[in-house]
Amino acid sequence: MLRYIVRRLLQMIPLLFGITLLTFIIINAAGSPLAELEFNPRVRPEDIARVRANLGLDEPLHVRYFVWVRNVLQGDLGYSLINFRPVSDRILEVMPNTLLLSGLSLLISLTIAVPLGIYAAVHRNSFLDRVINVVAVGGYAVPTVWLSLMLILLFAVKFDEWGLYSFPVGGVRDLRGDGGLSDRARHLVLPITALVIPQVAVWLFYIRSNMLEVIRQDFVRTASAKGLSGRAVLYRHAFRNAMIPLITLLGLSLPDLFAGALIVENVFAYPGMGRLTIQAIGDKDHTLVMGLTLVFAFLVILGNLLADLFYAVVDPRIRLD
């Protein structure tokens, strides 16, 4: 197990290296972050040259890459080009918001999808199974952007017009209030709903088909044949085995989870990493964009590693060495 972990950690190194290289190339293909200054007639060329030198932008590309990677290795992601605050500070102050949003939505989705998926598999072709299937197919196709806007339309705009309680649609807390727990929770309701609906659909598909596959296997038949009650067979034998592949899928679903959070954060003006990414790209804040991409990628890789390890813990048939 330890050897496996070490090997996996070592495998992360070339992967992260590749990610830094790709990010750096793409960013620099975008051209200079000072491009707009250069077209500004009020800025003197010698000032631009000075700024350029201060930011280290007049070094050759490969030198800049290695300087950046060396700094990253030392835990220094550089300074934001817009306000010269450390990139790591800017990311760390919004990261908890994104992790809360995506983590909570994942948790809620699984809480809804697991029992429904199992029910649908066990009572296959029943009325409720069909309903669940329709809901899953419908939820899977819904565009997150549109869903978010529709939620705002109904629960904020129309509820307000009808004199009902209208949910807040921006930020993480009411700027006039004290920002207590219930205030924060209210601000999370709509963004999380927008994330949960498509996710529930995806997990329903997976859980239903996994469960169907497991139910058909010999050991489940054995368990029923030796006289165990349906409930015991279902929960002690089938359910636990059906959940194992979900762990890997959980790891693989992380990029989608972050992408969903990115969309929702931008619709709801929610100060998270996704919204910061869009801002940073708009600002041509190259160091911040590179830092964010790196952190996203790192979270994805870490998530996959944890999923694989957990997989081995849960399923003793898997030998990692």
Next chain:
Amino acid sequence: MAGEGVTIKGAIADPAAPAAPDRDWSELHAAAKATRGYWSRAGRRFLRNRVAVAALICALLIVIFVLAAPLISRHVTGFTYYENHLAQKLMAPGEDGYILGSDGNGRDVLTRLAYGGRVSLLVASLAAMAILVIGGTIGASAGFFGGVVDTFLMRLADVLLSIPTLVLLILVSSFYQPSPVALAFIIASVSWAGVSRLIRGEVMSLKNRDFVDAARVLGASNSRIIVKHIFPNVVPLIVVWASLVVPALILVEATLSYLGLGVRPPQPSWGNMLQDAKQFLRQSWTLVFIPGFMIYLAVLSINLVGSGLRDALDPRLNQ
């Protein structure tokens, strides 16, 4: 009738069939016939699936609607997609001759919807093709040649898969003011990793089959083996993949356009119509509902066609 052995692989090289060198050509001939039978059987299975057929009709109607955009503009609405009538902005549907209402600049929504759909569907299908060409080539080379080529290409795919695609896409498309075609290629350039893995796996399992060895013994070149023997076996996989990835790409295009990184106004796309409508949520709910609903309808119907195709093409997956 839909027996277990009705897979395209089984049709071409039945491992149980006795090796009879003197009957080589007749067997190949029979194999070709069996392949045709496979497709017609799949077609019949598809047509029996009522949901999938309904979805196909819906998808075709959307395509016709979109292709007929100039006709709709000239004969039905009488508006072009870019003409502003500032005095008649935010009309409700049906009001003043605006069948689906007008937007914040007084542009006709129905006309823009038809033209916008052209962009959305064009970007999605073009991107799917480009992804297929890039990812297919990379995956097939990795799977077929193995070794260093495989390691290098698949590590590259790992890198792309580790960064959320949307972040990469936003990054790349923020540099340009992309035309629909450019946008499709931008999307393809960062999204090929998934399908390359899929095809690599399929090619790796196919290249060790007896019929590939037989072709090699007969002196076929690598390119001939790939094109003539491996490619036809990957086609069902590609068809299913395409029908499931096109809706995903419609969503991607909508998201990029919503974030202001897609095609530029006044050229409409369903995504930038949504973005434009967002500021008028209080005044006109139809304005934000309609383009999103079209996206939803298109994605839903193509998805359903896709799962119908999957069931029809691969009876093993039938549950």
